[in-house]
Amino acid sequence: MDDQGVAEVDDIGNELNLSNVSALVEEVNQEREDLHEESETAEAEAHQDEEPAAKLTQLPIGRVKKIAKSDSDINLINQEAIFLITKATELFIDSLSKESYKYTHQAKKKTIQKKDVQSAIDNVDALMFLDGVN
Helix, strand or coil, X not given: CCHHHHHHHHHHHHHXXXXXXXXXHHHHHHHHHHHHHHHHHHHHHHHHHHHHHHCCCCCCHHXXXXXXXXXXXXXXXXXXXXXXXXXXXXXXHXXXXXXXXXXXXXXXXXXXXXXXXXXXXXXXXXXXXXXXXX
């Protein structure tokens, strides 16, 4: 091969290496962009998860804690215990109101009255422990 042929081969080799390098650079940049987008998505999801975590209950936890501490038998109470008491209270109120609304709806009324709550207590076995509560 003469000098011109070697030079042409070197030029072709340099062009191939440059095209390979530029393709690799583009690929790396694309991967970097994809990772950046994934991390932004993960951060956004983490922030979405934090917002509901701050508002997992409808009742004010501080007020429930104050009521629990008003009991002379309770000196210290764990934050998780307060959360569970709050959540259980919400579920109980939800259940009682749904059962009471059944009797309100049967009477073709829109507002739950004391007699509807009393009917629910009298007729639902799970609420029988409230019998006699006025």
